Amino acid sequence: MDPSTSAAAAQAARDEDLRGVCAKAFTHYENGYPRRGEKLLVKFLARHPARPLLHYARVRLAHKAALGLRQPVDAMTQFEVCKTLVLEAQQACRDLLLARLMCAQVLCDEPPHHLLYDGPFSVNAVLGVMRDLGTLAAAISAISPLNTAVFEHAKAIATFDEEVFTLALLPDVRECADSAAYRREALACLAKAPAMFIQIHREAEDLAGNTPGNTRMAQHIDRRDTEHAAEAARRLQRVQVRASEEEAAWALAAVHRVMAGESTAHDLREAAAGWRESADQGDASAQLLIGAMYARGGGGVKKCLPLGKRYLELSAASGNEAAVALLKELRKCVACGKLDVHHMICSRCRNVRFCDATCQLWHWESATDPHKLHCVKRRAAVEAGGSSSERADPSADNN
Numbered sequence: 305m306d307p308s309t310s311a312a313a314a315q316a317a318r319d320e321d322l323r324g325v326c327a328k329a330f331t332h333y334e335n336g337y338p339r340r341g342e343k344l345l346v347k348f349l350a351r352h353p354a355r356p357l358l359h360y361a362r363v364r365l366a367h368k369a370a371l372g373l374r375q376p377v378d379a380m381t382q383f384e385v386c387k388t389l390v391l392e393a394q395q396a397c398r399d400l401l402l403a404r405l406m407c408a409q410v411l412c413d414e415p416p417h418h419l420l421y422d423g424p425f426s427v428n429a430v431l432g433v434m435r436d437l438g439t440l441a442a443a444i445s446a447i448s449p450l451n452t453a454v455f456e457h458a459k460a461i462a463t464f465d466e467e468v469f470t471l472a473l474l475p476d477v478r479e480c481a482d483s484a485a486y487r488r489e490a491l492a493c494l495a496k497a498p499a500m501f502i503q504i505h506r507e508a509e510d511l512a513g514n515t516p517g518n519t520r521m522a523q524h525i526d527r528r529d530t531e532h533a534a535e536a537a538r539r540l541q542r543v544q545v546r547a548s549e550e551e552a553a554w555a556l557a558a559v560h561r562v563m564a565g566e567s568t569a570h571d572l573r574e575a576a577a578g579w580r581e582s583a584d585q586g587d588a589s590a591q592l593l594i595g596a597m598y599a600r601g602g603g604g605v606k607k608c609l610p611l612g613k614r615y616l617e618l619s620a621a622s623g624n625e626a627a628v629a630l631l632k633e634l635r636k637c638v639a640c641g642k643l644d645v646h647h648m649i650c651s652r653c654r655n656v657r658f659c660d661a662t663c664q665l666w667h668w669e670s671a672t673d674p675h676k677l678h679c680v681k682r683r684a685a686v687e688a689g690g691s692s693s694e695r696a697d698p699s700a701d702n703n
Contacts, residue, residue: 322348322357330361330464342362346362362389367386367406374525380415386414390407401490402457405475416504455482455483467536472535473500476489476539496641499641499662507524583595588627592627599616599634639659640659
C-alpha cells in the first residue's frame with residue numbers, strides 16, 4: 305500500500321474515533337452528567353492537544369451549560385469559562401476558524417454586562433463591553449486559509465451536536481457544497497458578528513431604567529433563546545425550499561425528456577419554463593419554486609431578484625408560509641442579518657437593505673467584504689437588466 309494512502313487511512317480512523325469521543329461527551333451531557341463529558345474531553349485533549357473537534361466539543365458543552373443558566377451571576381461566570389476555553393483552542397489549533405466562530409458566538413450570546421446592575425451603564429460595564437469588542441475584533445482578523453479538513457470537521461460536528469444549526473454565527477453546513485462555500489459562509493458570519501453584538505447591547509440599554517437587574521436579565525435571556533429557535537426554523541425552511549426546488553427541476557426535466565422522446569439528455573431551461581407556466585396559471589407551489597429559482601439563480605434560470613420576488617409575493621398571498629419566510633430572508637439587513645427590513649435600501653445599486661444608518665455605514669467601510677467595493681458594479685448590473693422593482697430610500701443617499 306502506498307505510504308501516503310496508508311497515512312490518510314490512519315488519519316481517517318483517528319478522526320472517526322474522535323468523533324465518537326465527542327458524541328459520547330454530548331450524550332453524557334444530555335443524560336445529566338456534564339462532568340463526565342468534560343473529563344472525557346480533557347483526557348483526550350491531553351493526548352491530542354491540537355485537534356479542533358475536541359476543542360469545539362469542550363467549548364460547546366460549556367456554552368450549552370451557560371445558555372441554560374437563568375441567574376445573572378451564574379450565567380456571567382459560565383460565559384467567562386467559555387471565553388477561557390475559546391482562547392485555549394485558538395492557541396492550540398493551527399487552523400483557528402472553528403475557534404474564531406465559536407468566540408464570536410459566545411460573545412454575542414453572553415448577557416451584556418450592565419444587565420447585572422440596577423441603574424444605567426456603570427464604568428465596569430463599559431470596560432466589559434470594550435474588552436469583548438476587542439476580543440471580537442481579534443477573532444475576525446487574520447483568518448488562516450481554510451483546508452478541506454475543516455469542512456469535514458464542520459460536517460462531523462453536525463452528527464453529534466444537533467443544536468449547532470441554531471447558532472447564527474456558525475455556517476449551516478447543509479447549505480455548503482464544498483470547503484470554499486463553507487469558508488464564504490464563515491467569513492459572512494464573522495462579518496455580521498460586530499453588528500449583532502452592538503444590536504444586543506442596544507436592546508439591553510432599552511431594558512435599563514428602573515427595571516431590577518434580575519428582571520432585565522430574564523427578559524434578555526428570553527429574547528436570546530427565542531432568536532436561537534427562530535434561526536433554527538429559518539435554516540430548516542431554507543433547506544426545505546432548496547430541496548423542493550431541486551426536486552422540481554429534476555422532475556420537470558424528466559417530463560421534458562419523455563415529451564421530447566429523449567432517453568438521456570435533459571434541459572433544465574425547459575423544466576423551469578414548465579414551472580413558470582404553472583406559476584402563471586396560479587399554482588402557489590409552482591410560484592414558490594420558480595420564485596426561489598429566480599431569487600437565487602440556477603435550476604435553469606438566470607438570477608432576477610425582482611421577478612423572483614414577484615412570484616414569491618403571489619405565492620405568499622395564497623397563504624404559502626414557505627414563501628413568506630423566503631421573502632423575509634430576501635429582505636434581510638446585509639450588515640446584521642435582521643429579517644424583513646423594509647425602509648432602507650442602498651440608493652446607488654438598490655440591491656441591498658439595511659436596518660439603519662449605523663448598519664449602512666459599517667457595511668460600507670468596515671465589513672470583511674465592504675459594500676463600496678461592489679456597489680457600482682451592482683448598479684451597472686441592475687441598470688443593464690432593467691430598473692429594479694424596489695425604490696431607493698432617500699435616507700440612504702449618502703451611501
